[in-house]
Amino acid sequence: MKTSVLMSIILAAFVPLWASAQTDYTAPDGGEKPLGTYFKTDIDSVSLTNGNLHVSIPLFSLAGRELPVNVQFDYDSQSYELRQTFMGTYWVHGYESMLWRKSSNLQQGTLQLSQANLLPCPPVGQCTSTWNVQITWAAPAGNRHTWGAFVTQSCSSMSPSQYYPYYICNNPSPASITDNLSLSDAEGYGLLTGSGGGWLQTPKLITFPDGSLWGNGFLTTPNGNQIQMNPNTQSITNSGTQLADFLPAADTLGRPISYSISSDSSTETVTLHDSQNQSQVYTINWTTVLGTNINEPTVFDK
Amino acid sequence: MRRLLITLIVPTVFVVCVATGVAAQAPQSAVQAILARLAPGKTLPDDLIIAGQLTDPSGVVQPFRITTKGKDQVLYETGTGPSHVSTTTSKGNGWTVVGNKFTLLKTYTAMQRLKILPFLDLLAEADTASLQVTDKGPFLIGTIATRLYTLRLPDPTPNARLIGRPFDEQTDFYVDPVSSLVVRSVRLFMAENSMDIRTQVITDFSDYRTVQGFAIPFRIVETSNFAARKPVQALYVIQNVTVNSGVPDSTFAAPGAKK
Numbered sequence: 229m230k231t232s233v234l235m236s237i238i239l240a241a242f243v244p245l246w247a248s249a250q251t252d253y254t255a256p257d258g259g260e261k262p263l264g265t266y267f268k269t270d271i272d273s274v275s276l277t278n279g280n281l282h283v284s285i286p287l288f289s290l291a292g293r294e295l296p297v298n299v300q301f302d303y304d305s306q307s308y309e310l311r312q313t314f315m316g317t318y319w320v321h322g323y324e325s326m327l328w329r330k331s332s333n334l335q336q337g338t339l340q341l342s343q344a345n346l347l348p349c350p351p352v353g354q355c356t357s358t359w360n361v362q363i364t365w366a367a368p369a370g371n372r373h374t375w376g377a378f379v380t381q382s383c384s385s386m387s388p389s390q391y392y393p394y395y396i397c398n399n400p401s402p403a404s405i406t407d408n409l410s411l412s413d414a415e416g417y418g419l420l421t422g423s424g425g426g427w428l429q430t431p432k433l434i435t436f437p438d439g440s441l442w443g444n445g446f447l448t449t450p451n452g453n454q455i456q457m458n459p460n461t462q463s464i465t466n467s468g469t470q471l472a473d474f475l476p477a478a479d480t481l482g483r484p485i486s487y488s489i490s491s492d493s494s495t496e497t498v499t500l501h502d503s504q505n506q507s508q509v510y511t512i513n514w515t516t517v518l519g520t521n522i523n524e525p526t527v528f529d530k
Numbered sequence: 531m532r533r534l535l536i537t538l539i540v541p542t543v544f545v546v547c548v549a550t551g552v553a554a555q556a557p558q559s560a561v562q563a564i565l566a567r568l569a570p571g572k573t574l575p576d577d578l579i580i581a582g583q584l585t586d587p588s589g590v591v592q593p594f595r596i597t598t599k600g601k602d603q604v605l606y607e608t609g610t611g612p613s614h615v616s617t618t619t620s621k622g623n624g625w626t627v628v629g630n631k632f633t634l635l636k637t638y639t640a641m642q643r644l645k646i647l648p649f650l651d652l653l654a655e656a657d658t659a660s661l662q663v664t665d666k667g668p669f670l671i672g673t674i675a676t677r678l679y680t681l682r683l684p685d686p687t688p689n690a691r692l693i694g695r696p697f698d699e700q701t702d703f704y705v706d707p708v709s710s711l712v713v714r715s716v717r718l719f720m721a722e723n724s725m726d727i728r729t730q731v732i733t734d735f736s737d738y739r740t741v742q743g744f745a746i747p748f749r750i751v752e753t754s755n756f757a758a759r760k761p762v763q764a765l766y767v768i769q770n771v772t773v774n775s776g777v778p779d780s781t782f783a784a785p786g787a788k789k
Binding site for chain 2: 309310311312313314315316317318319320322324469470
């Protein structure tokens with residue numbers, strides 16, 4: 229019998245697209261939005277909405293066929309998260325910094341699913357639920373796009389679950405409430421999902437206002453030019469969160485962009501070849517970057 | 531040379547000689563023997579209530595009470611009156627109640643075992659066939675020559691997990707081979723809002739006393755290491771232990787389900 233546990237769906241509140249873990253990402257909007265209001269200078273801007281300071285320092289731009297490879301070093305002053313660990317009679321709290329990160333065309337950010345069951349099912353019998361599906365993408369450079377939809381899911385019957393107060397939905401249709409969505413936000417960014425296996429497994433594509441497509445590790449322009457992410461280029465914070473700040477493995481002219489990271493993840497090195505076929509080496513030494521190893525006072529409470 | 535002899539060679543020889551006593555057994559048998567030492571006949575209590583004083587990492591001293599039933603129902607309580615906080619983990623679910631505020635815990639948090647009583651930690655699975663035991667040899671903790679056993683219990687239902695990440699359990703137990711008492715346990719706990727972030731928790735047990743046959747540490751020090759930050763400590767001093775008093779299942783029911 230094909231079953232789906234409602235508890236699991238509810239607990240799917242925050243599921244990053246690329247990271248394999250369940251991680252909340254709740255920092256205010258960072259980066260710069262096309263229609264945002266900012267106080268701006270050459271390399272930095274301050275959001276007049278939430279006070280976030282955004283700094284973008286260009287590292288290199290490798291011209292390619294239609295689609296250049298751009299890599300920046302970005303900072304968002306409000307990009308940190310409170311992390312809490314349950315100890316039974318108390319909690320251990322600490323802050324995780326994601327203030328600085330490298331940024332390219334392929335910086336994925338995170339795609340989060342959060343939804344609420346508007347019509348909870350009774351513990352037995354046939355049931356139809358309407359879900360308010362909310363999906364948020366923390367886009368390259370830190371800004372957000374949110375898509376919403378109401379999805380109706382029916383269950384042929386309900387069974388009690390050992391996990392109070394949740395129940396098991398038998399033969400759910402659709403199998404996953406995130407199957408086959410086609411959504412668009414007010415700024416012209418779209419989200420397309422496939423089907424099969426639930427939110428984590430289903431293919432997900434993001435469409436840009438200019439017609440470009442980002443998904444399955446590829447950024448594709450309307451003309452078909454592509455750059456593909458190198459999954460090994462992702463940075464990880466000192467607390468363990470994957471930042472999904474990917475670099476491509478090559479530009480659209482086929483010139484390789486090689487990458488290495490030290491065993492302690494403290495130093496990243498990018499090597500590329502310019503139009504004269506001269507190699508250029510860029511090194512990020514994270515131990516010298518303020519805010520990547522913050523040690524501010526830790527707070528404890530219940 | 532004399533200092534070298536005293537500080538390095540003597541403890542090392544001592545560790546090797548003493549700790550080999552337990553090492554003679556197969557790891558699985560050794561762990562079963564440790565459980566038998568802590569819980570007579572390897573029989574866990576039906577229920578258990580421990581109470582005493584907790585000094586939390588911020589230095590606040592307050593009363594605590596922990597009520598357990600079986601291996602997977604625990605009620606943690608601290609404070610009194612308006613500052614009373616209760617957290618329940620029950621058969622894979624968990625929630626915290628502060629006044630009228632009810633907060634659900636993530637499944638992987640709710641599945642935590644009670645770590646301040648070793649026989650209710652992963653040692654409780656000593657007879658479980660799928661438990662993997664590794665004998666990692668002698669270790670010196672302070673002046674105590676211990677033997678380190680790593681216990682790992684693979685998630686029996688990894689495919690059912692939400693994001694495809696199994697909830698495997700693993701704990702290191704440092705055991706005094708002379709008394710077969712657990713001196714220290716070490717494990718990693720996932721942060722409530724990020725499975726990527728692991729806090730290492732070192733639990734040191736001392737002042738063991740026997741209560742109705744069960745070896746109970748009356749002094750427990752927990753040291754938590756969150757990422758690169760300075761470690762923090764909490765101290766439990768147990769003052770009262772009640773065994774098999776007939777705690778009802780309703781003690782561990784969510785507020786809405788309580789009669």
